[in-house]
Amino acid sequence: MGVRITPASGTRVGVDNDRCELYGICVMEAPGLFALGADGRLRFRKHPLGPEEKEQAVAAARACPLQAVVLRGDVHG
Structure with a gap:
């Protein structure tokens, strides 16, 4: 039987698009959560x-130099 992975309780990821300069550091730190699209977004x-x-x-x-990645909810629990 496989391992069931469920969402991390209460944690939400957001990005402030006004701050984000698309450096891609978030992609390197969390490749399963972030990706730079072919359209540059x-x-x-x-x-x-x-x-x-x-x-x-x-x-x-x-790691985000512009503090564009925002976490809400149960981040440390």
């Missing part, structure tokens, strides 16, 4: 899956 999933992606989301928010 940032794509992201709002809900991390499981504790590992939640930690990656926190790392992406910390």
Whole structure:
């Protein structure tokens, strides 16, 4: 039987598009959550899956030089 991965409870990822300059650091920190599209736009999933992606989301928010990655909800729980 496979492992079931559920959304990290209460954590939401957001991006302030007015701040984001598309450096792609968030993509390097959390490749399962963020991606730069062929059209030059940032794509992201709002809900991390499981504790590992939640930690990656926190790392992406910390690493963003423009503080464009915003986490809401249960970030440390």
